[in-house]
Amino acid sequence: MSDGETKxxxxxGCERPAVPPHSLGGPQPSFCDxxxxxxxxxxxxxxxxxxxxxxxxxxxxxxxxxxxxxGIPAVANxxxxxxxxxxxxxxRWC
Ligand SMILES: [Zn+2]
Numbered sequence: 455m456s457d458g459e460t461k462x463x464x465x466x467g468c469e470r471p472a473v474p475p476h477s478l479g480g481p482q483p484s485f486c487d488x489x490x491x492x493x494x495x496x497x498x499x500x501x502x503x504x505x506x507x508x509x510x511x512x513x514x515x516x517x518x519x520x521x522x523x524x525g526i527p528a529v530a531n532x533x534x535x536x537x538x539x540x541x542x543x544x545x546r547w548c
Pocket of ligand 1: 463464465468469470485486487488491
């Protein structure tokens with residue numbers, strides 16, 4: 455491809471062209487003009503596809519840790535919970 459001006463929407467499965475860069479400059483957006491295609495929705499869609507295709511996908515692509523619904527590794531979640539519980543529990547034993 456010699457045309458470096460045209461980007462394609464990076465939303466999974468979307469092949470529409472990305473919106474053109476702003477006339478005043480700045481980087482070209484990576485998504486088409488669909489309101490549903492943005493960094494967050496693309497991220498969620500990729501996670502959904504990863505879950506659906508997890509049977510065939512190599513584990514290395516998803517990382518060694520198990521990922522829960524929120525996309526937080528279980529290990530991190532437990533560490534978070536430990537810190538959270540400790541910091542919010544009032545010191546009552548005085
Ligand atoms: Zn799109």
